[in-house]
Amino acid sequence: MLQLTGIEKVYQTRTIETVALNHVNLTINQGEFVSIMGPSGCGKSTLLSIMGLLDEPTSGTLEIDGRPVQSYSDKELARLRNHKIGFVFQSYHLINDLSVLDNVELPLLYRSGVSGKERQQRAYAALEKVGLGARTNHFPSQLSGGQRQRVAIARALAGQPELILADEPTGNLDSVMGEEIMDLLLTLNREEGTTIVMVTHDEQQALKTQRLIRFFDGSQVS
Numbered sequence: 001m002l003q004l005t006g007i008e009k010v011y012q013t014r015t016i017e018t019v020a021l022n023h024v025n026l027t028i029n030q031g032e033f034v035s036i037m038g039p040s041g042c043g044k045s046t047l048l049s050i051m052g053l054l055d056e057p058t059s060g061t062l063e064i065d066g067r068p069v070q071s072y073s074d075k076e077l078a079r080l081r082n083h084k085i086g087f088v089f090q091s092y093h094l095i096n097d098l099s100v101l102d103n104v105e106l107p108l109l110y111r112s113g114v115s116g117k118e119r120q121q122r123a124y125a126a127l128e129k130v131g132l133g134a135r136t137n138h139f140p141s142q143l144s145g146g147q148r149q150r151v152a153i154a155r156a157l158a159g160q161p162e163l164i165l166a167d168e169p170t171g172n173l174d175s176v177m178g179e180e181i182m183d184l185l186l187t188l189n190r191e192e193g194t195t196i197v198m199v200t201h202d203e204q205q206a207l208k209t210q211r212l213i214r215f216f217d218g219s220q221v222s
């Protein structure tokens with residue numbers, strides 16, 4: 001599904017140059033659940049941003065479904081971002097003024113051809129899937145951290161993505177809630193075949209995934 005070849009990312013500020021990724025070669029296969037671990041600053045988030053088309057590498061090639069990203073038009077890339085990929089972040093990124101249901105519906109507003117009714121149906125279905133069918137009218141501030149992360153996962157699921165990129169999805173949660181979220185991701189991968197790439201600092205969680213990739217100083221070490 002994703003093939004990274006010789007990916008390099010250099011951040012250049014006025015005074016300092018940081019090599020965040022140093023010639024990374026990596027393949028993510030359809031249906032895999034891969035975790036990425038490594039010390040702070042080793043380039044994990046940068047890698048996820050490049051995989052999710054939120055950032056561009058300084059050099060190297062990213063192929064999605066066998067085609068180099070450069071060969072996609074802007075419209076096709078927007079479609080990939082919006083349809084194929086779902087993001088889950090450590091700090092949930094929910095909108096506090098919107099209900100749980102509205103938060104989950106939000107990304108579908110940017111999709112053409114999805115009616116209001118279908119939007120709502122998909123959002124309800126996604127919230128059912130994460131066990132929050134009874135909380136649709138709550139606001140994020142009325143939920144626990146684990147429940148908020150479930151909403152964020154439902155928001156990603158409503159878009160029916162083939163690939164979920166999760167950046168420390170349990171980083172703000174205690175171990176019990178973290179395990180619940182991990183179980184949810186494992187179930188999604190197993191039952192729906194969703195490909196998942198997850199950055200984590202939790203070795204126990206990483207060991208539950210099919211493949212653990214370790215990074216150090218911008219490079220894959222195992």
Ligand SMILES: Nc1ncnc2c1ncn2[C@@H]1O[C@H](COP(=O)(O)OP(=O)(O)OP(=O)(O)O)[C@@H](O)[C@H]1O
Pocket residue numbers: 011012013018019020038039040041042043044045046047
């Ligand atoms: N926008 C930016 N401008 C300059 N340097 C950056 C920028 N973003 C990241 N970096 C640098 O690139 C390196 C990799 O950062 P990145 O956030 O990918 O690491 P990480 O492994 O995800 O870290 P953490 O585990 O702390 O989240 C770090 O040295 C960081 O300071």
